[in-house]
Amino acid sequence: MKKVNNNIINVIGAGLAGSECAYQLAKRGYKVNLYEMKPKKMSPAHELEDFCELVCSNSLKNANVTNACGLLKAEMRKMDSITMLTADECAVPAGSALAVDREVYAKAVTDKLKAHENITIINEEVTDLSTIEGIKVVATGPLTSDGMQDYLKAEIDEFLYFYDAASPIVSADSIDFDRAFFGDRYGKGDADYLNCTMRKDEYMEFFENLIAGETVILKDFEKKEIFEGCMPIEVMASRGIDTMRFGPLKPVGLTDSGERYYAVLQLRSENADKTLFNLVGFQTNLKFGEQKRIFSMIPALKNAEFVRYGVMHRNTFVNSPKVLNAGCQYKKDENIYFAGQITGVEGYVESALSGLYTALQIDYFLKNGKLNSMNSKTMTGALVNYIQVTNSKFQPMNANFGILDTAEFTFRIKNKMERYQGYADRALLEIDDVITSFEGEK
Numbered sequence: 001m002k003k004v005n006n007n008i009i010n011v012i013g014a015g016l017a018g019s020e021c022a023y024q025l026a027k028r029g030y031k032v033n034l035y036e037m038k039p040k041k042m043s044p045a046h047e048l049e050d051f052c053e054l055v056c057s058n059s060l061k062n063a064n065v066t067n068a069c070g071l072l073k074a075e076m077r078k079m080d081s082i083t084m085l086t087a088d089e090c091a092v093p094a095g096s097a098l099a100v101d102r103e104v105y106a107k108a109v110t111d112k113l114k115a116h117e118n119i120t121i122i123n124e125e126v127t128d129l130s131t132i133e134g135i136k137v138v139a140t141g142p143l144t145s146d147g148m149q150d151y152l153k154a155e156i157d158e159f160l161y162f163y164d165a166a167s168p169i170v171s172a173d174s175i176d177f178d179r180a181f182f183g184d185r186y187g188k189g190d191a192d193y194l195n196c197t198m199r200k201d202e203y204m205e206f207f208e209n210l211i212a213g214e215t216v217i218l219k220d221f222e223k224k225e226i227f228e229g230c231m232p233i234e235v236m237a238s239r240g241i242d243t244m245r246f247g248p249l250k251p252v253g254l255t256d257s258g259e260r261y262y263a264v265l266q267l268r269s270e271n272a273d274k275t276l277f278n279l280v281g282f283q284t285n286l287k288f289g290e291q292k293r294i295f296s297m298i299p300a301l302k303n304a305e306f307v308r309y310g311v312m313h314r315n316t317f318v319n320s321p322k323v324l325n326a327g328c329q330y331k332k333d334e335n336i337y338f339a340g341q342i343t344g345v346e347g348y349v350e351s352a353l354s355g356l357y358t359a360l361q362i363d364y365f366l367k368n369g370k371l372n373s374m375n376s377k378t379m380t381g382a383l384v385n386y387i388q389v390t391n392s393k394f395q396p397m398n399a400n401f402g403i404l405d406t407a408e409f410t411f412r413i414k415n416k417m418e419r420y421q422g423y424a425d426r427a428l429l430e431i432d433d434v435i436t437s438f439e440g441e442k
């Protein structure tokens with residue numbers, strides 16, 4: 001592989017994160033080598049030759065700023081995000097969501113990157129970072145090629161994980177606490193779990209709907225890799241009417257003031273503030289709409305707000321809190337950065353934001369000799385700070401209001417939409433300060 005000049009920044013992977021990162025660096029005057037293995041080598045999910053490919057849904061989620069992902073998009077537009085501004089140009093009607101024509105979108109981003117005078121495209125798979133001189137940004141995504149994975153595993157050792165399932169996450173303020181109580185099995189432990197109770201008739205209705213629920217059709221590679229180690233809840237349910245009651249819905253040892261239940265789902269807090277809860281053992285391959293419909297049959301979740309749906313796919317990411325500094329800079333080598341889903345953010349928009357953020361940090365580091373920090377009052381800050389928090393069970397996270405610093409809002413504004421509008425108004429002012437902190441006063 002060819003050696004490159006030390007003054008050039010090498011971005012590896014031209015997906016959502018790599019495209020955004022390369023653009024942000026190039027517009028700041030850096031010469032960028034953008035490495036992409038497509039179309040010579042395609043991951044199991046990528047199909048297009050162009051960059052910035054949306055591998056599954058064509059939706060970039062909700063467009064309103066009262067939604068966390070909508071707010072993140074709005075913040076990114078203020079930061080001149082190529083991926084979001086181009087998405088607006090390629091939008092197709094999708095109700096309250098921002099959806100794009102996938103092919104038009106990928107081509108539009110690709111054309112802009114190829115036309116940029118500071119960007120050189122190198123059509124290669126990178127499998128060894130030591131063969132490239134200068135700063136390197138690893139943005140190879142959840143389906144990082146095997147060659148690069150092997151390299152990273154050897155380099156980063158135990159810090160690179162394979163992750164194949166995620167349970168849904170709900171916001172604490174949407175749970176009905178009349179049907180849930182805190183407590184550990186047999187009263188042991190620190191009452192860390194929130195137990196959602198079900199009576200027999202409720203369980204039966206839930207079971208019937210679950211086994212008939214509509215699932216996402218798995219790609220061949222997923223079928224091969226998932227079912228060996230991790231069973232989706234709907235597959236477990238299909239094995240017998242009581243199977244779940246011996247697994248994630250086991251009621252024994254979970255009583256509330258002496259009352260016993262037919263089935264109990266345990267929720268585990270996802271963050272220190274206990275604003276988010278994970279449906280333990282409910283990794284699933286159900287379609288998102290079906291997750292909402294069927295899991296909301298659990299009485300405590302009847303009005304639950306799903307901040308992240310369960311997903312099942314191969315997912316490679318580094319243990320960011322352990323191996324990366326702020327700015328997604330590799331702790332052992334200040335010339336190596338990470339961006340995108342490989343840092344533990346999840347979703348198209350979040351991955352693009354990660355690419356943008358890493359570019360800002362590289363620019364800041366080169367100018368100031370240190371990394372910048374930001375508070376969690378913007379969705380941008382909340383997300384990048386989340387993946388730096390030391391967490392023994394680090395799991396990917398997408399944009400949601402549960403990770404935002406909302407201390408000044410929680411008790412003063414009771415109406416949820418008003419509160420979300422308040423978060424958005426503040427964040428869209430705050431993001432100007434974030435931009436100034438990275439760029440300096442103009």
Ligand SMILES: Cc1cc2nc3c(=O)[nH]c(=O)nc-3n(C[C@H](O)[C@H](O)[C@H](O)COP(=O)(O)OP(=O)(O)OC[C@H]3O[C@@H](n4cnc5c(N)ncnc54)[C@H](O)[C@@H]3O)c2cc1C
Nearest residue numbers: 013015016017037056057126141145148340341347348351
């Ligand atoms: C099957 C599947 C379905 C998904 N569905 C959704 C969804 O519906 N909605 C959603 O928001 N998110 C979805 N995601 C998550 C989505 O992949 C990420 O949110 C997003 O695409 C990640 O962006 P990224 O830039 O980190 O990686 P990617 O967009 O995957 O980009 C990585 C790029 O790096 C290239 N590459 C990989 N290895 C090398 C190498 N060694 N050398 C050079 N180039 C390399 C790849 O070809 C690719 O172009 C899905 C993920 C998967 C795997």
